[in-house]
Amino acid sequence: MIFVLGIDAATWTVIKPNLNQLPTFKRLTELGQAKEIILQEKPVSPSIWCGMFCGKTPDEHGHFDFVINNEIVKREDIKVDFIWDILEREGKQVRALNVPFIVPPYSFRVDFKPVGFGLPTNEKEWQEELERVSEKTKELLAQKPDLLIVVYTLLDRIQHFHWGEDCVLDWYRKLDEKVGEILFNTGFLDNRQNKLIIISDHGMCSFGEARVQTLPQKTEWGELKGDHHENAILITVNVDYPIERPQDVFWMVQEELEGRLTS
Numbered sequence: 001m002i003f004v005l006g007i008d009a010a011t012w013t014v015i016k017p018n019l020n021q022l023p024t025f026k027r028l029t030e031l032g033q034a035k036e037i038i039l040q041e042k043p044v045s046p047s048i049w050c051g052m053f054c055g056k057t058p059d060e061h062g063h064f065d066f067v068i069n070n071e072i073v074k075r076e077d078i079k080v081d082f083i084w085d086i087l088e089r090e091g092k093q094v095r096a097l098n099v100p101f102i103v104p105p106y107s108f109r110v111d112f113k114p115v116g117f118g119l120p121t122n123e124k125e126w127q128e129e130l131e132r133v134s135e136k137t138k139e140l141l142a143q144k145p146d147l148l149i150v151v152y153t154l155l156d157r158i159q160h161f162h163w164g165e166d167c168v169l170d171w172y173r174k175l176d177e178k179v180g181e182i183l184f185n186t187g188f189l190d191n192r193q194n195k196l197i198i199i200s201d202h203g204m205c206s207f208g209e210a211r212v213q214t215l216p217q218k219t220e221w222g223e224l225k226g227d228h229h230e231n232a233i234l235i236t237v238n239v240d241y242p243i244e245r246p247q248d249v250f251w252m253v254q255e256e257l258e259g260r261l262t263s
């Protein structure tokens with residue numbers, strides 16, 4: 001089984017200096033390989049998550065924004081096959097939960113209502129997303145699909161609002177605990193056949209320090225303190241395929257589950 005765990009906006013900037021308070025991340029960096037992806041493309045979530053699961057560059061898939069001309073972009077508007085579409089046609093079992101290339105985030109063969117329309121904005125919603133996504137993920141893991149994709153979105157929102165504040169690390173600790181339950185308490189990582197990819201779509205930095213500004217500083221929710229950084233995290237366990245770009249996740253899964261394509 002392949003499990004891709006996406007953590008929107010997770011960054012080594014917070015994780016690395018605090019590994020002693022993040023036991024799951026610490027264990028994972030010892031068990032697997034911890035790397036960094038430096039995005040060559042604009043670090044915007046819809047485009048990166050889309051490319052990660054369809055294998056195409058932004059120019060190829062053409063999807064950049066959640067909203068275009070005041071209309072919410074829908075799955076059908078994006079003219080690509082995602083990895084779940086391709087693999088299901090080949091008889092594989094695929095589940096995808098809360099993937100934020102559109103709003104509300106997209107789920108495949110999973111019944112799930114995203115928290116706060118996929119844009120959780122306060123502590124209550126962040127906690128709710130953490131709990132509901134974690135519980136659903138445990139259920140899905142127990143079904144043992146060929147491929148499971150899950151994404152948490154809360155850190156993106158928390159860091160936009162609170163970058164530089166102590167509460168950011170508190171949320172990483174809460175997430176660390178849940179991820180530990182999912183990966184270790186379920187026994188998922190006891191099986192050497194199981195492959196794990198933990199990845200973010202971009203990192204985070206102080207507003208104004210980002211190479212590309214992704215949101216206006218003043219929003220309907222208040223002033224933003226953080227913005228997207230082009231460095232994303234990558235942790236792999238039992239994965240040999242070289243993942244250097246978000247799109248390589250698609251190609252890794254493709255190679256693992258389809259076998260090498262003959263030329």
Ligand SMILES: [Zn+2]
Nearest residue numbers: 008009045201
């Ligand atoms: Zn993001």
